[in-house]
Amino acid sequence: MPPSQAPLPFDPIDEAARQWGLRWDRVPAMHAVTSLMRVQQLVIGRLDAILRPHGLTFARYEALVLLTFSSRGSLPLGKMGERLQVHPTSVTSIVQRLVxxxxxVRLPHPDDGRGVLAEITPRGRALVEAATKDLVATDFALESLTEDELAELSALLRPVRRDAGDFAD
Incomplete structure (x- = not known):
């Protein structure tokens, strides 16, 4: 990933871990979570920059991809929230902006008079294709990692996601 500013002459997370170790335990956990949070900031920033020319954020892109994956191109807003793992008000906001x-488009749910479906439009499908092409070209902002490292990273994070209830093994 290209640096957004001049690099520091030292790794600030290593230094924070050194300082942490003088006071508290669990230095490896502190180092890992601090590294994870920093990389998350960097990746989201890069993804949003890649998607900005398409008029999207990564959250809006994810919603469009989810609708693209659905068999009918539409899902109830509640189901979108579950699958995107975001609060219902966030889904409503994301869908409102996409509309x-x-x-x-928002449609009444055919089986639930109170429910609302979000359905991707042909324009939305075309935008997903164009944006995905740009994201894939940069390995989703993870071009610094090899294929094996990407697989290892996913495997390392899987138990944390499982324990948080993302899925059942």
């Missing part, structure tokens, strides 16, 4: 941009 404003003509990428999604």
């Amino acid at each position: 404003q941009d003509g990428l999604v």
Whole structure:
């Protein structure tokens, strides 16, 4: 990943871990979580920069991809929230913005009079294709890692996600 500023002459997370170790235990856990949070900031920043020319954020892109994956191109808002693992108000906000941009339409749920479906439009599908091409070209902002390292990273994070209830093994 290209640096956003001049690199420091030392690794600030290593230094924080050194200082942490003078006061508290669990230095490896502190170092890992601090590294993880920093990389998350970097990756989200890069993803949003890649998607900005398409008028998207990564959250909005994920919603469009989810609708693309659905067999009918539509899902109830509640199901979108579950699958995206975000709060219902976040889904409503994301869908509202996608509707404003003509990428999604809101429809009444055919089986639930109170429910609402979000359905991707042809324009939304075309945008997903273009944006995905740009994301894939940069390995989703993880081009610094090899294929094996990407697989290892996913495997390392899997138990944390499982223990948080993301899925059952």
